[in-house]
Amino acid sequence: MTGHLTIGRGGGPTAACSVGRLDRARTAALAGRCLLWAGLVVPGLCAVRLGLSEPRPVWQQAAGAGVLAAATALARRRPLAAFALTAALCLADAPALFGLSYGSALAVFALLLGLRAERTGPAALGFAAVAAAGTVRIALGGGDPVPPWLVMTGTLVFGCVLPWLGGRYWRQSRELTAAGRLRAARLEEEQRLAEKRARLRERARIAQDMYDSLGPELSLLALRAGGLQVAPDLPERHRVAVAGLRAAAADATDRLHRIIGVLREDDDEPLPLVPAGETVGQLVARAAGSGLPVRCSAGGRPPEPGGVAERLLHHVTREALTNAARHAPGAPVVVELTGGPGATVTVTNGPATEPGSAHSGGGTGLLGLRAAVTAVGGTFEAGPHGGGYRVRTHVPERAGRPSAPSRAPSAPFTRARRGVAAALGAAAGAGVALVAAAAGWYAYTETHAVLEPAAYAALRTGTPLTSLALPDRQIQDPPSDRAPAPPEGADCRYYRASGELFVSVDHYRLCFDDEGRLVAKDVVPRAGGRRSATHEEFTR
Numbered sequence: 001m002t003g004h005l006t007i008g009r010g011g012g013p014t015a016a017c018s019v020g021r022l023d024r025a026r027t028a029a030l031a032g033r034c035l036l037w038a039g040l041v042v043p044g045l046c047a048v049r050l051g052l053s054e055p056r057p058v059w060q061q062a063a064g065a066g067v068l069a070a071a072t073a074l075a076r077r078r079p080l081a082a083f084a085l086t087a088a089l090c091l092a093d094a095p096a097l098f099g100l101s102y103g104s105a106l107a108v109f110a111l112l113l114g115l116r117a118e119r120t121g122p123a124a125l126g127f128a129a130v131a132a133a134g135t136v137r138i139a140l141g142g143g144d145p146v147p148p149w150l151v152m153t154g155t156l157v158f159g160c161v162l163p164w165l166g167g168r169y170w171r172q173s174r175e176l177t178a179a180g181r182l183r184a185a186r187l188e189e190e191q192r193l194a195e196k197r198a199r200l201r202e203r204a205r206i207a208q209d210m211y212d213s214l215g216p217e218l219s220l221l222a223l224r225a226g227g228l229q230v231a232p233d234l235p236e237r238h239r240v241a242v243a244g245l246r247a248a249a250a251d252a253t254d255r256l257h258r259i260i261g262v263l264r265e266d267d268d269e270p271l272p273l274v275p276a277g278e279t280v281g282q283l284v285a286r287a288a289g290s291g292l293p294v295r296c297s298a299g300g301r302p303p304e305p306g307g308v309a310e311r312l313l314h315h316v317t318r319e320a321l322t323n324a325a326r327h328a329p330g331a332p333v334v335v336e337l338t339g340g341p342g343a344t345v346t347v348t349n350g351p352a353t354e355p356g357s358a359h360s361g362g363g364t365g366l367l368g369l370r371a372a373v374t375a376v377g378g379t380f381e382a383g384p385h386g387g388g389y390r391v392r393t394h395v396p397e398r399a400g401r402p403s404a405p406s407r408a409p410s411a412p413f414t415r416a417r418r419g420v421a422a423a424l425g426a427a428a429g430a431g432v433a434l435v436a437a438a439a440g441w442y443a444y445t446e447t448h449a450v451l452e453p454a455a456y457a458a459l460r461t462g463t464p465l466t467s468l469a470l471p472d473r474q475i476q477d478p479p480s481d482r483a484p485a486p487p488e489g490a491d492c493r494y495y496r497a498s499g500e501l502f503v504s505v506d507h508y509r510l511c512f513d514d515e516g517r518l519v520a521k522d523v524v525p526r527a528g529g530r531r532s533a534t535h536e537e538f539t540r
Helices: 013-049 058-074 079-093 103-116 121-140 146-229 236-263 280-289 308-327 364-375 412-447 453-457 533-539
Strands: 294-299 333-338 343-349 379-385 388-395 491-496 507-512 518-524
Touching (some): 013 058, 013 103, 058 079, 079 121, 103 146, 121 146, 308 343, 308 364, 364 379, 364 388
Parallel strands (some): 294 333
Antiparallel strands (some): 333 343, 343 388
């Protein structure tokens, strides 16, 4: 039996592997959402089971679990919608937005909102909408609105804004990490290119040094050969040999010049300032000894020996003399060196009296000199002058001294982290302050709404309200769902049987008729249906 494997266009083992990886990713994402939903539903069920929150019908618990399932499904693509659903569920459960059943879910979806939402404006509008809706619900609920409003504000700041800022910080940290890795890769690439460019520049520098050392010597060699060629007592056969020597030296100088121009074709750095080992005056004297008709005049304070200005002027003078010997042989050359604040050298040659070199050269020497002089803040001028040519260079007194570096600005990543940390600190401080104020107000109101069991046991129906010594305040969240049906037309008041805070306690309900007489008194047991031992002792 022979099997056949048919691979159509766009299919094959690779496509099958890709589809398998995609299916596994989708399965993992679905499993993650289910785990998140289960983690958000369990606290509410445990709170009801342990009696930490008011008991609810089964349909209400199922509806809350369904809303959390919808919010979990929207959390990845619509984080703001998921947060809005959870906030609406919390407001429906408690006007103050705080509750053990769905408070953790609200904080989780606020964290995911900061982590997955790109803009901050919609989140701010969402927080404002939740605050407005909670304020309206508290105002319509009756009673003293201050305690629940403080609790709602503290929950909104401490349970919504602070987790949202944590998500923003987490998102920013991931983005900065990715940007840092990208920047590191770019820096490595730039370092590699810089090393390659440095090698090329070093080669060009070595070639330039060769030209700086050999070019003037070859030019002077050609100049001396030209002097011998026109000597009257030189035999004709020697005159022909000297002419060939002069042409060969000039041709070697031009070839060296062209090679240096090719090597420095892509180099934008100024010429290296290698010390020449001699002053401008010594350079002019050596050129005059080689047969070049040159004279030098100096005035003012000379530049500092071995400094940047002295080396630059030496370089400019040497290049100018070399060009005069090559392109204007026999022309008189004048070198003027002026000192003072800075230094100036002017090299002027007249028109040529003998045939010059047939090669014009690439002109990179003057371009390199201009780059080197302007790099230290000097000025460079070169051009025809009076039938000849003039090169003029001025170098400032403090050439080459770098200015004091300015203070480096803070890194943007550091500023971003500091901004997020400051926002987190401000939100945490505001949340702590509001929660502390709400807890203080809650403790005050609850402890001033306590009716002692002995005082409750002494109450008799028919007693006028004006003759009863009742607490100053009533509780703001009466457990009316656990209390029996009140008498028709009666006004009922609720009081706590104990001053314990943050736990479920027994409550007393006192109902008065239109004339203010006590018509009914009832005990509302704590969540779980069991009365306290203290109440049983006083009512026996």
